[in-house]
Amino acid sequence: EHCEAPKGTLAVVEPHTQAGQSLQRYGLGSPTGVLRLAVQQSNCFQVVERGVGMNHMAIERQLAASGELQRDQNVGKGQMVAADFILTPSVVFSENNAGGIGGALGGLIGGGKGQAIAGIAGGVKFKQAETNLLLADARSGLQVAAAQGSAEKADFALGGSVLGQISAAGGGYGNTAEGKMIAASFLDNWNNIVRNVRNNPSLVQARAGVASQQNAAMSVQANAGAPGDVMIAKIAGVKVLR
Numbered sequence: 001e002h003c004e005a006p007k008g009t010l011a012v013v014e015p016h017t018q019a020g021q022s023l024q025r026y027g028l029g030s031p032t033g034v035l036r037l038a039v040q041q042s043n044c045f046q047v048v049e050r051g052v053g054m055n056h057m058a059i060e061r062q063l064a065a066s067g068e069l070q071r072d073q074n075v076g077k078g079q080m081v082a083a084d085f086i087l088t089p090s091v092v093f094s095e096n097n098a099g100g101i102g103g104a105l106g107g108l109i110g111g112g113k114g115q116a117i118a119g120i121a122g123g124v125k126f127k128q129a130e131t132n133l134l135l136a137d138a139r140s141g142l143q144v145a146a147a148q149g150s151a152e153k154a155d156f157a158l159g160g161s162v163l164g165q166i167s168a169a170g171g172g173y174g175n176t177a178e179g180k181m182i183a184a185s186f187l188d189n190w191n192n193i194v195r196n197v198r199n200n201p202s203l204v205q206a207r208a209g210v211a212s213q214q215n216a217a218m219s220v221q222a223n224a225g226a227p228g229d230v231m232i233a234k235i236a237g238v239k240v241l242r
Helices: 017-025 032-042 052-065 160-169 177-199 210-218
Strands: 009-012 085-094 128-137 143-150
Touching (some): 009 032, 032 085, 128 177, 143 177
Antiparallel strands (some): 085 128, 128 143
16 A cells, blocks of 8 residues: 655654563564555655664764764754654564464455466464554554554465565564564555554644534643642742632
8 A cells, every 4th residue: 555645754753662572482573664665665654764763863963963974964963853653563473272273375465456466375383463563643642544454364465575574674573484474464454554644634633623622621620729729838838829
């Protein structure tokens, strides 16, 4: 799924520790590389670096501040772009009776254009893997969109070109049956989010909706005193005026 133009900047954050540990049991690293690739290719958001590269960016700024860089390198404060949105991945495994669910990954990834994609066969070591993606506004904290997917059976497929890109993204997602299924599920999740955002432009906004604004206006104001409250000065000799 694609957008005609980016709708803002987006940062992909690491999954929760428990999800990361579960992925490691199957030889899989962080899924952020796969997701950053999907976001970049969808053209719906510009991806900002908030991962390992962030540390190296900080080092460059430290070198600039210490005077070690050449003159006119133009590296310093106030240049980084803020993330308008935050994408949080999650995966939960069901391992009861795990031992291999075989099947060919079938279906379409790539906008439903009827492109023929070769299936990928192979057994996996878990019974079920449920993936989730949450897209939130970084300023207001509002959840913009959410998508859920299940890699329980052969529900998705990855073409050769997509597999090559996923392999390049790292994390082992293009090398094993488990990785391919998780990657396919995340890609399907992202496609659903793109459809939601693209078909409902009002979702991508930095303030609450009309109903929320009305509720806030009619609610008791924060830190406001209620009728009958007794006000006592904390400092002796200071009068309380109303």
